[in-house]
Amino acid sequence: MFRPWSHIQWLGMGAGLLALILLPSFVENDEIRKWMDILMVAILATSWNFIGGLTGYPSFAPAAFFGLGAYTTAILMNAGFNFFITLGIGACLGALVALALGVPILRLRGHYFAIATFGVAEFFREVADNLRITGGGDGINLPQITGGPDYFTRFFYFSMLGVAVLAVLTQYFVTRHRLGYGLVAIRENEDAAAMTGVDTTKYKIIAFVLSSIFPAMGGGVYAYRAAFLEPIDVFDVLFSIKAIVMSMLGGVGTVMGPLVGALMMEYLSDYLWGAFTEFHSAFLGIIIVLVVLFLPRGLMAVSQEVKSRGWGSLGVILKSNIQRFKV
Amino acid sequence: MVYGQILINSILLGGIYACIAVGFSLVWGVMNILNILHGTFLMLGGYVTFWMFKLYGVDPFLSLPLSAVSMFFAGYAVQRGLINKIVRAPMFMSLILTFGLQLLIVRLAIYFFTGDFRSVQPSYAGFSIPFMGLSIPFVRISIFVLGVLLTSILFWFMGRTRTGRAIRATRMDLDSAQLMGVDIGRIYAITYGIGAAAAATSGSLVSVGFAISPVSDVEFLSKSFIICTIGGLGNITGALAGGLILGLAENFGALYLGPGLQNAIGYVLLILVLFIKPSGLLGRKGFE
Amino acid sequence: MSETLLEGRGVTKRFGGLTAVSAVDFTVQKGEILGVIGPNGAGKTTLLNCITGLDPANEGEILFRGERIETMKPHTITRKGVARTFQIVQPFAGLAVRENVVMGALFGSQKSKKEVKRAQELADEMLAFVGLSDKSAQLASQLTLAERKRLEFAKSLATEPEVLLLDEVNAGLNTMEIENAISLIHKVREQGVTILVIEHLMKVITDLSDRVIVLHHGEKIAEGLPREVTSDEQVIKAYLGEKYVAMMKKLDEES
Ligand SMILES: Nc1ncnc2c1ncn2[C@@H]1O[C@H](COP(=O)(O)OP(=O)(O)OP(=O)(O)O)[C@@H](O)[C@H]1O
Ligand SMILES: [Mg+2]
Numbered sequence: 067m068f069r070p071w072s073h074i075q076w077l078g079m080g081a082g083l084l085a086l087i088l089l090p091s092f093v094e095n096d097e098i099r100k101w102m103d104i105l106m107v108a109i110l111a112t113s114w115n116f117i118g119g120l121t122g123y124p125s126f127a128p129a130a131f132f133g134l135g136a137y138t139t140a141i142l143m144n145a146g147f148n149f150f151i152t153l154g155i156g157a158c159l160g161a162l163v164a165l166a167l168g169v170p171i172l173r174l175r176g177h178y179f180a181i182a183t184f185g186v187a188e189f190f191r192e193v194a195d196n197l198r199i200t201g202g203g204d205g206i207n208l209p210q211i212t213g214g215p216d217y218f219t220r221f222f223y224f225s226m227l228g229v230a231v232l233a234v235l236t237q238y239f240v241t242r243h244r245l246g247y248g249l250v251a252i253r254e255n256e257d258a259a260a261m262t263g264v265d266t267t268k269y270k271i272i273a274f275v276l277s278s279i280f281p282a283m284g285g286g287v288y289a290y291r292a293a294f295l296e297p298i299d300v301f302d303v304l305f306s307i308k309a310i311v312m313s314m315l316g317g318v319g320t321v322m323g324p325l326v327g328a329l330m331m332e333y334l335s336d337y338l339w340g341a342f343t344e345f346h347s348a349f350l351g352i353i354i355v356l357v358v359l360f361l362p363r364g365l366m367a368v369s370q371e372v373k374s375r376g377w378g379s380l381g382v383i384l385k386s387n388i389q390r391f392k393v
Numbered sequence: 394m395v396y397g398q399i400l401i402n403s404i405l406l407g408g409i410y411a412c413i414a415v416g417f418s419l420v421w422g423v424m425n426i427l428n429i430l431h432g433t434f435l436m437l438g439g440y441v442t443f444w445m446f447k448l449y450g451v452d453p454f455l456s457l458p459l460s461a462v463s464m465f466f467a468g469y470a471v472q473r474g475l476i477n478k479i480v481r482a483p484m485f486m487s488l489i490l491t492f493g494l495q496l497l498i499v500r501l502a503i504y505f506f507t508g509d510f511r512s513v514q515p516s517y518a519g520f521s522i523p524f525m526g527l528s529i530p531f532v533r534i535s536i537f538v539l540g541v542l543l544t545s546i547l548f549w550f551m552g553r554t555r556t557g558r559a560i561r562a563t564r565m566d567l568d569s570a571q572l573m574g575v576d577i578g579r580i581y582a583i584t585y586g587i588g589a590a591a592a593a594t595s596g597s598l599v600s601v602g603f604a605i606s607p608v609s610d611v612e613f614l615s616k617s618f619i620i621c622t623i624g625g626l627g628n629i630t631g632a633l634a635g636g637l638i639l640g641l642a643e644n645f646g647a648l649y650l651g652p653g654l655q656n657a658i659g660y661v662l663l664i665l666v667l668f669i670k671p672s673g674l675l676g677r678k679g680f681e
Numbered sequence: 682m683s684e685t686l687l688e689g690r691g692v693t694k695r696f697g698g699l700t701a702v703s704a705v706d707f708t709v710q711k712g713e714i715l716g717v718i719g720p721n722g723a724g725k726t727t728l729l730n731c732i733t734g735l736d737p738a739n740e741g742e743i744l745f746r747g748e749r750i751e752t753m754k755p756h757t758i759t760r761k762g763v764a765r766t767f768q769i770v771q772p773f774a775g776l777a778v779r780e781n782v783v784m785g786a787l788f789g790s791q792k793s794k795k796e797v798k799r800a801q802e803l804a805d806e807m808l809a810f811v812g813l814s815d816k817s818a819q820l821a822s823q824l825t826l827a828e829r830k831r832l833e834f835a836k837s838l839a840t841e842p843e844v845l846l847l848d849e850v851n852a853g854l855n856t857m858e859i860e861n862a863i864s865l866i867h868k869v870r871e872q873g874v875t876i877l878v879i880e881h882l883m884k885v886i887t888d889l890s891d892r893v894i895v896l897h898h899g900e901k902i903a904e905g906l907p908r909e910v911t912s913d914e915q916v917i918k919a920y921l922g923e924k925y926v927a928m929m930k931k932l933d934e935e936s
Contacts, residue, residue, distance in 0.1 A: 124485040170668040176484055177427045178667060181618045185663045188615060192657035202653075243797065244787055251784045254773035260755040261733065261765060263788035263840055267754075303611075307492055314489070348500035354493025358486055359478055391482035393567070393577045 068241045086227055095219045102219075102291075104332040105226040109284040110309035111316070111324035112233045116277040118310060119318035120246060121270060122253030123172065124180045126306045128281045130187035131160045133194065133300035135282030136289035140206050141199060143290065153229075153286040160282030161275045168274040172267070175256075184303065191301035205296040208289060222291045229287065233280040237321050240276065249273050250319070281305075304347070311350070315357050317364025326365060360384045362391070398527050399648060403640040405533045409598060410636030412540030413613055414620035415547060416591030422626040423560055423584050425484050426476065429491040431592050431617055432610030433498050434464050438593025439600035440506060446513045453513045453601045454535070460597040461590040468589025472582040480567075480581065495610070502607035512604040536598040543594055544632065547587070560584050612656075619663045638662070683710040686875050687732070687763070687844055692741035692751075694727050694899075701727040703899040704741070709844060714866070714876045716890030716907065718883070720920055724899040725879045726768055729846050733765050734758045745844075760790055764842035766833040768849045768879075772821035779817040782807050782835045789840020800839075807835040811865060827858040834865065844875040851885055863889060883911060883920075895919070 071079070086105075090098050110128050117125045135156035142152040171182045194200040201207075211218045240246045248269045251259035260266050289295055308331075316327030331353065339349050361368060361384075371383050417431040441460040445451040471494065479486045520531035551557040563570045563580050571577050599605060599613070616639065624635025639659055646658035687709040694702040702724040709715050717725050730736035732743055734755040743751040750758050764785075773781050782804035787797065808814045811831040816824065821832060830850050837845060847866070851859045859882075866889060870876055880886040886893060887907040895903040895910055897919040903910050910916055 124488070170664075174667055177421070177425070177488070178622070180427060180485070180488060181622060182664060182667050184615075185618070185660045185667075189657055189660035189664070192654065192660065196651075196653045196657070247780075247784060247787055247797065250776070251773055251788075254775050255771050257735065258767070258771040258773060259784070261735070261759055261767075261771075262785045262836060263756045263759040263790070264784070265754070265756045307489075307496075310489060311493075345500060345504075347496045351493040351496030351498075351500065354489060354496070355475065358490040358493065359475070362479070362482060362486060388478055391479045391486070393477050393480045393571070393581065 068246060070242050071238070083231065090220050090223055095215055098219050098223050100332075100336060102223045102226050104328055105223075105230045106284050106288065107308050107312055107332055108325055108328035109226070109230050109233050109280050110305060111312040111328050112230070112237055112321075113277045113280040114306075114309040115237060115313050115318060115321075115324050116240070116249070116273045117270075118277075119313050119320075119323070120241070120249040120253060121273040123270065123273075124176075124310070125183045125274070125277065126180055126303065126310075127164075127167075127183040127186055127274075127278065128309045129301050129303055129305040130183070130190045131164070131278040131281040132285040132288070132305050133187070133190055133297070134160055134163060135285030136295055136300040137194060137200055137206070137285075138282070139286035139289040140208050140295050143208055144206070149286075149290055153225075153283050156282045156286045157279045160278040164275045164278035165271060168271040172270040172274060184306075187301055187303060187306065191297045194297035194301065200297070201295075203297065205294055208293045208295070210293055211290065218291075222287060225287045225290075226284065229280055229283045232283075234321065234325065236276065236280075241321060245269065245272065253319075281309075304350075307354075308350070311354050311357060314364060315353075315361065317366035320366060323364055323366050330365065359388050362387060395648075397525075399644050400641075401524075401527055401529060402533075403644045404637065405529075405537045405640075406644065407633070407637030407640030408537035409540045409595065409602070410616060410620055410639055411632040412544050412595040412598065412636075413592075414617040414624075414636060415544045415632050416588035416595075417614075417617035418621050418624075418626050418632055419547070419551070419591065420585055420588040421621065423563070424480070424487075424581055426487045426491070426585075427484070428585075428588065429488060429495045429614065430468075430471065430498070431588065432612070432614030433495050434468060434589040434592035435596035435599070435613050436502065436605055436607060436610040437467070437498075438464050438596030439605040440502070440511075440596075441593065442597035442600045443511050443513055443605070446515070453515060453597060454539070457539075457594060457597050460593045464593030465586040465590040469582045469586035471589075472585035473578065476585065477578050477581060480577075499607050499610060506607055508606055508608065510604040510606045510609075511600070513601045515601070518601075530602075532602050536602050540595060540598055541633070543591070547591060550587075556580075556583065615656075616659065619659045622663050623666050683712065685709070686711045686746060687877070688742075688744045689728075689732070690742045690744075692728065692731055692738050692743060694724070694731050694736070694738050700899050702731060702738070702896075705896070705899075705901045707894055707901070707904075709875060709877055710892075711875055712870075712873070713891045714870060714878060714889055716886040716893040717877060717879045717896065718881070718886050718893060718910075719896035723896040723919075725896055726848055727899075728896070729765060729848055729879065732758075732846065733763060756788070759840055759842075760788075762790065762841070762843035763846065764789070764837035764840045764844075765846040766830070766837055766848055766850060768852065770826075770829045770833050772824075772829055772832055772836075774820070774822040776821060777817065778813060778819050778821055778824065778832060779804055779808065781821050781832055782839045785836045785839030789837075789842075804835075804839055807839045810838065810868075811835045812861075827854050827861075830854070830862065831865070834869075838869065838874075842874060844877065845869065847876060847878040849879055849881060851880065851882060859885065887911060 089101060114125065114128055117123050138156035138159055139152040142155060143149060167186060171179065174182055195203045211221065248264045251262065251264050252266055252269060256266055285300060312327035312331050313324045315331055316323030316325065335349060368383055372380055413435065417428060420426050420428045438460040441463060442453045442456045445456040445459065446453055476487055476490060479490060517531055521528040522531055522534065551561065559575060559580055563575060563577055567577060620632065620635035620639055623638050624631030642658050642662055643655050647655040685708050689705060689707045691704045691706060692702055693700065693704050705728060719725050727736065731738040734753055738751055742749055745761055745763060750761065773784065783800045786800035786803040808817050811834050813828065813831055813835060816828060824832060850862050854862065863885065866876060866878065878889060890907055893905065893907050893910045894901055895916050902919060903913045903916050
């Protein structure tokens with residue numbers, strides 16, 4: 067299942083990280099911003115993997131915690147708090163809310179769980195729309211960051227990168243230890259997991275908490291960068307959808323899958339139809355349909371099969387993917 | 394007096410809510426698909442009625458069959474061509490697939506129809522019927538009656554006709570139904586088509602009494618979630634009760650908490666019900 | 682006197698109007714093999730579900746080494762040393778055979794192997810014990826039924842139980858496979874594990890068990906040595922129906 071990374075794999079990851087750290091020294095601000103977006107969805111996808119990919123609970127809550135973190139940063143920074151402290155508080159708040167909600171919600175299975183998490187995100191949005199402290203539907207302004215565009219583009223980029231690294235490392239260590247095995251056992255067969263001694267309730271809650279901490283932090287960075295928040299922007303179900311689809315595109319349940327998925331999706335979509343910004347969601351829709359039909363187990367799985375059977379068999383592999391689940 | 398009027402409004406709203414949710418409940422109950430496209434079919438049905446009225450002056454209640462039939466075929470095609478390919482995959486896949494289609498269709502709808510809110514305004518739109526000192530809007534009572542009527546017809550169909558029984562049989566056990574020679578692919582497509590037609594019908598009704606835009610689909614979808622969760626899956630009393638409870642909660646909630654929180658109340662109700670009794674207040678699983 | 686390991690007092694489980702297990706008392710002595718028999722729907726599996734906490738009893742007490750466990754959660758009970766197999770096998774279908782067993786080793790007992798590596802070692806031992814070593818890299822879903830039943834065995838043994846509850850490990854197997862399974866059960870007992878075994882086949886239960894209890898319509902109708910129980914009139918009635926018993930009686934009288 068999860069083998070510890072080999073030295074070569076660690077080297078590869080290190081090289082990738084180094085490239086990301088050096089990136090801002092070589093490219094324009096526009097390009098940096100694009101990579102910041104990639105990192106943001108990578109955070110969402112990696113986080114979703116804890117609850118959705120490893121544990122098998124299809125959560126639509128990422129948007130809820132993303133928005134929660136965003137508003138936490140907005141409100142606290144307006145009250146004079148340091149940005150990084152607001153990120154920490156946002157993470158704690160996200161964890162606490164996940165803990166409180168997880169207890170009732172994680173008793174549900176399947177569609178009921180999906181609906182409940184969706185309901186939570188929508189409920190948060192309605193609340194943010196109506197509270198005075200969030201500025202209601204009019205939105206809320208944040209303090210403007212000082213310094214020139216070169217400075218603040220890099221500031222936000224590195225903040226986002228920091229959160230992403232945290233998320234990925236957490237995921238790596240979870241999957242290589244007892245916790246990760248327990249989560250996968252729950253995904254594969256919850257009753258059997260309980261009978262082999264897994265404390266299913268506790269483990270599910272841990273997974274849900276882990277899956278909400280990093281989106282909350284990412285939301286905080288997003289808020290400071292945007293300098294203005296509206297409920298409809300940050301509690302957008304599309305954040306949840308993207309997290310899910312990118313995990314699927316790469317391959318759920320693995321550390322690399324969500325990263326690969328996020329990279330492919332954001333970079334390629336920008337490259338291929340960056341000009342048609344208006345139709346982004348339509349293209350996203352088309353990608354979703356194609357991924358579900360042809361890559362239900364993700365790119366990683368397909369690339370492994372191609373590796374063992376050669377490129378010539380790509381057509382056969384895709385065809386067998388679409389045959390797999392039909393009536 | 395205020396209460397009486399709110400009560401009447403709630404009941405009228407509850408009737409149309411039941412009608413909105415019933416197709417969703419059918420598709421979920423029979424095929425275990427959480428159909429994100431439900432709101433989209435509803436929206437498209439509403440536009441059929443809107444354009445028939447706007448372009449050709451067809452009375453909204455007369456264009457109902459057209460809206461239903463066209464969306465039946467659209468739904469049939471979607472299930473046959475796409476969803477059937479992944480029926481045996483984890484249930485989550487069909488949810489995501491319909492989500493992808495929803496994004497695509499809604500985007501196209503915005504392109505072709507613009508994002509404006511539209512409403513069908515027939516000449517009798519303003520009429521209301523005085524009743525014991527209260528006033529009952531004519532349009533609302535009509536769509537209430539039609540909504541409840543059509544919902545009942547659907548349940549009659551499911552319970553009493555051959556196709557209806559075949560649909561219920563496939564729900565029980567996919568494999569043995571297939572072994573017995575039932576063409577599952579076709580039955581599923583018909584079921585999905587019926588779900589889409591039911592959605593479109595309620596969309597047509599909604600376009601008269603309320604207003605629609607390409608993005609209102611999500612609102613109706615959420616209502617369907619909530620109603621099915623409250624009422625439980627697949628029984629007429631459940632759908633009606635769910636609709637009624639939601640209608641009452643929204644109207645009285647708006648009265649006491651302010652209209653801004655009207656939608657939030659639905660979600661609170663949703664989460665409460667899931668917490669107390671996951672199979673719905675009147676819940677039985679499946680579609681009987 | 683032998684030591685009582687597992688004990689039930691008045692265990693009762695209702696599903697709506699149906700009483701699936703009705704005031705059943707039982708004891709399992711350390712080191713023995715206790716057989717539980719009864720016709721279809723007698724409540725055997727339900728009793729197991731009560732013991733393991735998967736479907737807690739409505740009434741009664743269940744004691745493991747003198748400690749009340751009837752309100753504990755399944756994973757706690759497992760960790761105390763009560764393991765089971767499922768009548769309908771419940772593998773982690775998408776995982777490799779070895780990983781299935783690793784789960785048991787990782788989580789199964791108080792003195793659990795907290796490290797994945799140690800758990801894998803134990804898992805390999807268990808796979809060798811049940812004779813599945815050569816399949817350890819295969820997906821659990823690719824095994825034959827007999828192999829899956831052995832996998833269930835390995836998985837529950839990996840939790841290092843003191844008492845093992847076996848639910849119809851022989852159902853659906855052919856004669857050869859049944860013999861293998863029986864010798865496996867004996868091997869497990871030699872390791873010092875106490876066993877409660879549910880069985881349909883009379884022959885298997887008489888060969889295997891030291892003592893037998895019989896359930897019928899949720900009630901315990903007989904208890905004793907295998908020989909005594911299988912010749913008990915009530916038990917034969919429960920198994921074969923009244924008519925058969927009447928017929929036998931008539932034959933007896935005639936001869
Ligand atoms: N979850 C449940 N809900 C309702 N009834 C149940 C449930 N589980 C079992 N029953 C009923 O309880 C009775 C006892 O079932 P149980 O499975 O314990 O029998 P069994 O002795 O294991 O039979 P078999 O030999 O067929 O395995 C049966 O009538 C069964 O239908
Ligand atoms: Mg049984």
